[in-house]
Amino acid sequence: MDPKIKWWKLKEVKLRVLFKERVLEAVRLHEDVQEWWTENSKVILRIGGEVLGKTSGRRAPNDKESWWWNDEVQERVKTKKEAKKKADLSGQEQDKENYRQRKKHEEQ
Template sequence: MDPKIKWWKLKEDELRVLFKERVLEVVRLYEDVQEWLTENSKVILRIGEEVLGKSSGRTPNDKELWWWNDEVQERVKNKKEAKKKAYLSGQEQDKANYKQEQKEAKRALAKAKAETLNEVYKEMETPE
């Protein structure tokens, strides 16, 4: 697994302010949207790596994603239990229940991640 930038550290006020200041110093406007996106993406990734650091690339055994909340954990737990039941029983109803739990877990995870990222982006936009 490749090392990843530790974006979850943007929850820390000090690092978020430092990251925002550094990005705003370097980000430039370009006439072409594609050029703007390409060049500023490189800047954001470089500054993210410098300010926030990178992971070791190993996946810890007790992996817990930073945007997971209680609802996501409960949905994933229900999904795992439904999968186990479907596997052991082999009944169509249990398989259908597992598929439903799987959809609900994905939905809860996507919602939690989007909400958390929106909070981070809003905080970055707020002038200090």
């Protein structure tokens, strides 16, 4: 997985202002629209990486927010996810119904 720019940091006012200022300084006008888009998109991505930073590129851990759940809940979630995956891959009505039942059981 490639590192991603942390665009969500634009919610912070200081970073948003800095990003905007740097982009406006670096953006250039071109007569050709395609050339304008190509060049300025590179500028925006470069400045975004510099100002906002990038992720490590490593994948988020599986079920990163479920570590505190007890074993029974973790097992239910796991079986529901497996049923969902099987239903999506097979497309069979029986697998879809199995997933619906597990999902309904989990919500109770």
